[in-house]
Amino acid sequence: MSKAFLIDLTKCMGCRACQVACKRWNNLEAEHTSMTSDSWTNPFRLSARTWTRVDFTELQSPQYKAGMKWVFARRQCMHCLHPACVSACPVGAFRKTDEGPVVYDAQKCIGCRYCMVSCPFGVPGFEWDKGLLAQPLIKKCKMCVDRLGAGMEPACVKHCPPRATIFGERDELLATAKERIAANPDTYINHIYGENEVGGTSMLYLSSVPFEQIGFPKLGSEAVTVNTEAVMEKTLPFAAAWTVILAATYGVVKFRERTNPQGEEKNQ
Amino acid sequence: MNSENKTSSPTISFSWTILIILMVAGFLTTVARFIWGIGSISNLNDSYPWGLWISFDLLCGIALAAGAFTTAGGVYILGFDKFKPLLRPAILTGFLGYLLAILALGVDLGRPERIWHLIIYWNPHSVMFEVGWCVMLYTTILALEFLPMPLERFGLKKPLSIIHKFTIPIVIVGVVLSTLHQSSLGSLFLIVVNRLHPLWHSKLLPLFFFLTAVAVGPAVVVVEAYLSSRIFKRHFELDLLSRIVKVIPMLLGLYLVLRFGDLVIAGKLGALFTGSLLTLLFWIEILIGVVAPIYLFSKASVRENQTSLVKTSLLVIIGVVLNRFNVSLIAIARPDGATYFPHLLEFCISFGVIAGGIFVFWLAARFLPIWEVSDDASKV
Numbered sequence: 001m002s003k004a005f006l007i008d009l010t011k012c013m014g015c016r017a018c019q020v021a022c023k024r025w026n027n028l029e030a031e032h033t034s035m036t037s038d039s040w041t042n043p044f045r046l047s048a049r050t051w052t053r054v055d056f057t058e059l060q061s062p063q064y065k066a067g068m069k070w071v072f073a074r075r076q077c078m079h080c081l082h083p084a085c086v087s088a089c090p091v092g093a094f095r096k097t098d099e100g101p102v103v104y105d106a107q108k109c110i111g112c113r114y115c116m117v118s119c120p121f122g123v124p125g126f127e128w129d130k131g132l133l134a135q136p137l138i139k140k141c142k143m144c145v146d147r148l149g150a151g152m153e154p155a156c157v158k159h160c161p162p163r164a165t166i167f168g169e170r171d172e173l174l175a176t177a178k179e180r181i182a183a184n185p186d187t188y189i190n191h192i193y194g195e196n197e198v199g200g201t202s203m204l205y206l207s208s209v210p211f212e213q214i215g216f217p218k219l220g221s222e223a224v225t226v227n228t229e230a231v232m233e234k235t236l237p238f239a240a241a242w243t244v245i246l247a248a249t250y251g252v253v254k255f256r257e258r259t260n261p262q263g264e265e266k267n268q
Numbered sequence: 269m270n271s272e273n274k275t276s277s278p279t280i281s282f283s284w285t286i287l288i289i290l291m292v293a294g295f296l297t298t299v300a301r302f303i304w305g306i307g308s309i310s311n312l313n314d315s316y317p318w319g320l321w322i323s324f325d326l327l328c329g330i331a332l333a334a335g336a337f338t339t340a341g342g343v344y345i346l347g348f349d350k351f352k353p354l355l356r357p358a359i360l361t362g363f364l365g366y367l368l369a370i371l372a373l374g375v376d377l378g379r380p381e382r383i384w385h386l387i388i389y390w391n392p393h394s395v396m397f398e399v400g401w402c403v404m405l406y407t408t409i410l411a412l413e414f415l416p417m418p419l420e421r422f423g424l425k426k427p428l429s430i431i432h433k434f435t436i437p438i439v440i441v442g443v444v445l446s447t448l449h450q451s452s453l454g455s456l457f458l459i460v461v462n463r464l465h466p467l468w469h470s471k472l473l474p475l476f477f478f479l480t481a482v483a484v485g486p487a488v489v490v491v492e493a494y495l496s497s498r499i500f501k502r503h504f505e506l507d508l509l510s511r512i513v514k515v516i517p518m519l520l521g522l523y524l525v526l527r528f529g530d531l532v533i534a535g536k537l538g539a540l541f542t543g544s545l546l547t548l549l550f551w552i553e554i555l556i557g558v559v560a561p562i563y564l565f566s567k568a569s570v571r572e573n574q575t576s577l578v579k580t581s582l583l584v585i586i587g588v589v590l591n592r593f594n595v596s597l598i599a600i601a602r603p604d605g606a607t608y609f610p611h612l613l614e615f616c617i618s619f620g621v622i623a624g625g626i627f628v629f630w631l632a633a634r635f636l637p638i639w640e641v642s643d644d645a646s647k648v
Contacts, residue, residue, distance in 0.1 A: 044605065045314060045315065045603060045606070046314070047314050048314075084459055087391075087393045087394060087459070088394055088395070088396060088459060089391055089394055089396070090386060090391055090394045090396035090397040090399070090400050091385045091386060091389035091390075091391060091397075092389050092390065092391035092394075093389075108382075108385055108389050109378070109379060109382070110377055110378070110379045110380075110382045110383060110385050110386070111377050111378015111379040111380075111382075112377055112378070112396055113317040113318060113378065114394075114395075114396045114456070116314065116317035117317055117318055117456075117459075117460060117600075118459040118460060120461065120462050120463070122314070122315065122602075122603060124314075125314045126306075126314060126317060126378060127305070127378075128305055128306055128307025128312065128313065128314075129304070129305045129307045129308065130305045131301070131302055131303045131304050131305045131308075132302040132303070132380075132381065134305070135379070136305060136306070136378045136379070137378070138378075215603075215604075217462050217463075218462070219461075219462055220461075220462075224459050224460075224461045224462070225393070225459060227455075227458040227459065227461070227471060228393070228394075228395050228455060228456075228458045228459045229393050231395065231452075231455045231458065231474060232392060232393055232394070232395065232397075232398065232455075235398060235448060235452075238448075239444050239447075239448060242443075242444050242447060243440060243441075243444050246341075246345055246440045246443055246444065247440055249345055249346065250344070250345045250347075250436060250440070253345070253346060253347040254347070257347060
């Protein structure tokens with residue numbers, strides 16, 4: 001069975017305990033940060049040292065009390081069901097496990113960063129400040145796969161005070177999400193982000209506001225890997241056919257030259 | 269053998285100084301990158317994982333190296349023997365183009381010391397897997413196509429005759445690998461579904477990359493011949509060159525029809541008239557790099573005049589360069605607040621690599637029979 005998260009943004013209070021728990025469990029260094037934007041979000045984005053982060057969005061509308069409303073949305077790897085990184089990696093360093101986490105084999109990676117280009121959520125981070133001897137790698141949330149093996153919940157889930165993030169089987173969490181929407185149709189919008197996005201993700205989100213308003217990419221339900229994988233399937237047959245066509249063309253041209261030695265007049 | 273002694277003129281020594289400075293600067297930057305990391309010499313970041321090196325050195329470099337396979341295919345497979353004088357410089361340019369792209373890739377890759385992993389760890393779903401294999405295999409093919417030049421120079425008749433026996437298979441494999449490689453560079457961006465601007469994202473990206481690479485091939489041959497004629501005081505083969513560019517309007521015409529047809533079918537025509545910066549870039553790319561060369565190269569007066577031939581070829585090159593930058597860098601949406609403009613030291617790497625290419629081309633032109641017409645094909 002496949003494990004997943006249900007992240008209920010209406011319960012999140014923006015405490016960033018998940019950010020801290022993630023750093024502590026995974027021994028991630030602190031980042032130099034600065035308050036540069038008009039939001040409280042910090043650091044600037046996910047990176048090799050920050051695998052989860054709470055986005056702070058300040059929404060303004062007369063319908064809200066005091067004319068504004070905070071929405072807190074923690075972001076991390078979505079652990080897609082059809083992950084772009086797994087499909088894109090030339091050496092197969094990424095793998096979608098049966099248990100749910102998308103994991104990375106640091107021993108294989110060549111550092112081409114195509115995973116970063118292809119990820120629809122812009123998740124993987126690269127260690128830009130490491131030279132050849134320090135051996136830079138790609139880093140991202142691994143759903144605490146090392147804790148799961150020991151029967152523990154992921155660190156961020158364990159440390160979420162209001163239980164805004166819960167952990168479990170994906171289909172059960174989907175059912176829970178639908179129950180919550182049905183029970184409180186005024187609180188939630190009727191959209192479980194991650195249920196169908198890019199073919200489904202292991203991270204499921206509930207929200208009180210449309211996801212576009214809080215910076216979630218608007219994505220279709222088709223996996224982003226379909227086009228590239230379709231092309232790759234056709235590559236070898238195409239190469240074989242093209243070889244035959246070229247060889248045949250050569251044969252025809254040679255044959256004509258032999259039967260018609262006056263072929264000098266040919267123009268392009 | 270070419271043994272003109274032109275090195276002593278003052279203009280050459282000035283160019284030499286520039287070349288050497290650029291190569292040394294590029295080398296020192298490379299050393300810094302390996303000690304302190306890519307971040308220390310570049311403005312690349314997690315929102316812009318690929319920048320100048322991928323867009324310019326790799327994507328433009330490989331596209332501009334396409335003259336090698338198109339000329340080889342034209343001469344050996346289609347039997348246009350009269351273009352043979354253009355073949356060796358085109359092969360040399362292509363070979364150097366690939367070697368330089370590999371060099372730049374060695375700087376750009378996070379773990380260049382693991383490049384051999386491509387051979388043992390396979391992921392056949394990955395376009396990058398195909399790209400990697402095409403680079404390795406086609407560079408080998410280009411080395412084989414280049415080999416007769418040094419072999420002739422050093423009078424090694426035995427290996428020369430062996431290579432000549434395999435000329436046709438080598439050329440055919442080279443054309444197949446080039447087709448795969450050029451198109452796969454376009455396929456790389458198929459996966460950037462939600463972030464690549466709709467004016468560039470298309471299921472036909474592989475075909476678009478291939479067609480533009482084939483079209484730019486003759487244009488590069490023209491410009492390379494022009495530069496050689498200036499630097500090495502050689503005769504500019506206007507007659508031949510004005511004939512090979514005849515193919516450009518056909519290829520670019522087909523490309524233009526497909527590109528707009530695709531926009532119509534996908535219902536994206538509205539994106540053509542939004543007045544955004546990207547729409548403007550699209551029109552510049554299409555009008556300067558596609559429509560203008562189609563019009564100009566269909567006129568005999570343009571093709572048969574050295575100056576306008578070279579200038580119009582430059583337009584084709586600019587169009588392809590702009591297209592590669594748009595697809596791989598500019599037209600990809602990033603998170604709010606993310607910025608990238610190449611660091612001075614990133615330019616140092618790219619210019620150093622180009623300087624190295626010119627240097628090696630000069631060495632080859634001086635010491636190898638690159639302008640001699642070999643008789644490889646006629647005996648097959």
